[in-house]
Amino acid sequence: MKVTVVGAGGNVGSTVAFAIAERDFAKEVVMVDIEKKEGDKTFYPSKGRALDQWETSPISGFDTRLNGTVDYEDTKDSDVCVITAGIPRRPGMSRDDLLEINSNIVESVTKELIKHSPDTIIIVVSNPLDVMSYVAHTASKLDSKKVMGMAGILDTARYRAFLAQELDISPKDIQALLMGGHGDTMVPLPRYTTVAGIPVTQLIEKDKLDAIVERTKKGGGEIVGLMGTSAWYAPGAAAAQMVEAIMLDQNRVFPVAAKLDGEYGINDLFLGVPVKLGHGGIKEIIEVDLNEEEQHLLDSSAKAVRSTLDEFKKLMEDK
Numbered sequence: 001m002k003v004t005v006v007g008a009g010g011n012v013g014s015t016v017a018f019a020i021a022e023r024d025f026a027k028e029v030v031m032v033d034i035e036k037k038e039g040d041k042t043f044y045p046s047k048g049r050a051l052d053q054w055e056t057s058p059i060s061g062f063d064t065r066l067n068g069t070v071d072y073e074d075t076k077d078s079d080v081c082v083i084t085a086g087i088p089r090r091p092g093m094s095r096d097d098l099l100e101i102n103s104n105i106v107e108s109v110t111k112e113l114i115k116h117s118p119d120t121i122i123i124v125v126s127n128p129l130d131v132m133s134y135v136a137h138t139a140s141k142l143d144s145k146k147v148m149g150m151a152g153i154l155d156t157a158r159y160r161a162f163l164a165q166e167l168d169i170s171p172k173d174i175q176a177l178l179m180g181g182h183g184d185t186m187v188p189l190p191r192y193t194t195v196a197g198i199p200v201t202q203l204i205e206k207d208k209l210d211a212i213v214e215r216t217k218k219g220g221g222e223i224v225g226l227m228g229t230s231a232w233y234a235p236g237a238a239a240a241q242m243v244e245a246i247m248l249d250q251n252r253v254f255p256v257a258a259k260l261d262g263e264y265g266i267n268d269l270f271l272g273v274p275v276k277l278g279h280g281g282i283k284e285i286i287e288v289d290l291n292e293e294e295q296h297l298l299d300s301s302a303k304a305v306r307s308t309l310d311e312f313k314k315l316m317e318d319k
């Protein structure tokens with residue numbers, strides 16, 4: 001029951017760690033980050049955040065130990081590792097603009113993690129998400145069922161939150177599915193969206209639903225525009241929910257970035273699809289029926305992710 005979060009001195013990583021601790025199912029969360037030098041001073045952000053968070057335990061009432069470190073030896077025998085290390089985008093940037101820097105970071109931290117936890121499960125959060133999941137898979141050499149990316153839970157949460165607001169209905173009663181890459185080509189699926197089992201299309205006018213679908217696709221950018229950097233509360237909560245599903249063997253069904261090898265007619269690509277998540281990672285990739293238009297949107301999204309993946313492969317060749 002040990003989880004490691006890398007990049008945990010930063011916004012998303014520290015939020016993932018805290019959300020896991022507050023759920024109180026893990027024995028320990030190891031928070032890894034690099035040290036930061038400023039003049040003659042050296043700072044340890046993940047140690048500081050871990051200590052601050054651990055000091056909430058008597059108030060919030062959790063037992064999960066939070067330990068900050070810069071040493072991968074402390075991550076030994078982690079059951080699940082979450083990678084949030086990397087730079088976030090700024091206004092005017094796309095997630096793909098982070099490719100070169102973040103692929104180097106994700107590759108190197110994955111290798112460190114695997115050295116100390118050769119049988120772990122990896123959840124990638126760093127962007128561009130689908131390609132960073134591919135990088136972690138290649139660098140770890142783990143079975144593809146043990147490497148996945150977090151995006152779909154976040155994107156569906158946004159979609160559900162917007163619908164809840166529009167319909168003035170509890171977000172808890174909205175169920176939805178969204179597939180594809182974690183970019184502006186993602187595919188929210190109104191046909192698979194219900195309010196307590198009632199198809200959402202019966203409750204909302206088409207133009208309003210279309211506007212919510214469009215807002216969801218640009219949901220990450222909306223936050224970047226407001227804050228100058230990207231989101232962390234909802235991403236952190238989403239990654240923690242995946243960790244919990246795996247560690248407690250909950251068999252939850254979530255959209256996650258999983259490696260497709262023929263599913264949905266797509267090969268050798270990480271892409272958001274519904275999966276069953278529990279012990280061991282992805283137990284099953286669920287193939288839902290898509291109509292012609294939905295399959296076309298998914299194919300377009302896969303094409304966009306593949307073009308970023310090709311760019312990454314070219315960077316590797318040029319190295």
Ligand SMILES: NC(=O)c1ccc[n+]([C@@H]2O[C@H](COP(=O)([O-])OP(=O)(O)OC[C@H]3O[C@@H](n4cnc5c(N)ncnc54)[C@H](O)[C@@H]3O)[C@@H](O)[C@H]2O)c1
Pocket residue numbers: 006007008009010011012013032033034045084085086087088089098102105108109124125126127129150151154182229230231232235
């Ligand atoms: N998948 C998603 O839905 C989603 C959501 C939000 C953010 N993100 C992505 O998550 C990443 C982190 O975002 P953030 O807002 O937390 O950024 P941040 O700058 O607050 O934190 C990133 C942390 O990574 C650390 N880091 C960098 N190189 C490292 C290395 N080699 N080893 C260990 N730690 C290292 C940095 O020191 C920093 O503390 C970004 O790439 C962002 O785009 C993805």
Ligand SMILES: O=C(O)C[C@H](O)C(=O)O
Pocket residue numbers: 088089095127154182219220221223224230231235
């Ligand atoms: O938008 C970003 O760059 C961060 C993240 O992918 C998000 O969707 O919030």
